[in-house]
Amino acid sequence: QVQLVESGGGLVQPGGSLRLSCAASGRTLSSFAMSWFRQAPGKEREFVAAISWSSWNTDYADSVKGRFTISRDNAKNTVFLQMNSLEVEDTAVYYCAAVTGIPYIATPRRGYRYWGQGTQVTVSS
Numbered sequence: 001q002v003q004l005v006e007s008g009g010g011l012v013q014p015g016g017s018l019r020l021s022c023a024a025s026g027r028t029l030s031s032f033a034m035s036w037f038r039q040a041p042g043k044e045r046e047f048v049a050a051i052s053w054s055s056w057n058t059d060y061a062d063s064v065k066g067r068f069t070i071s072r073d074n075a076k077n078t079v080f081l082q083m084n085s086l087e088v089e090d091t092a093v094y095y096c097a098a099v100t101g102i103p104y105i106a107t108p109r110r111g112y113r114y115w116g117q118g119t120q121v122t123v124s125s
Helices: none
Strands: 003-007 010-012 018-025 032-039 046-051 058-060 068-073 078-083 092-100 119-123
Touching (some): 003 092, 018 032, 018 119, 032 068, 032 078, 046 068, 046 078, 078 092
Parallel strands (some): 010 119
Antiparallel strands (some): 003 018, 018 078, 032 046, 068 078, 092 119
């Protein structure tokens, strides 16, 4: 079992930045592909970013490409999402997710087995 705990959410003005963290326990994340998803009020959960367990590949939703960066520190069993140039439309609960047993370069957008509880990000003036 893997337990994931997100942190770093909060209230920020448009154009601002936040850095989300996802800390794992139970197993080392070194063989897990990791991702971030988000869910805005009244909308379905959507993919934001993913990083392969080798760290060689990343993938981003078009809506965040060039503004968000996903990274990981396997020594700390933690994954990060640096969010810059935040927009009101980025307001959502952000979830991290993990999956193992896939190719080391894969950055899947679905099929994740382990999920965190989420952290709220609110972008408002």
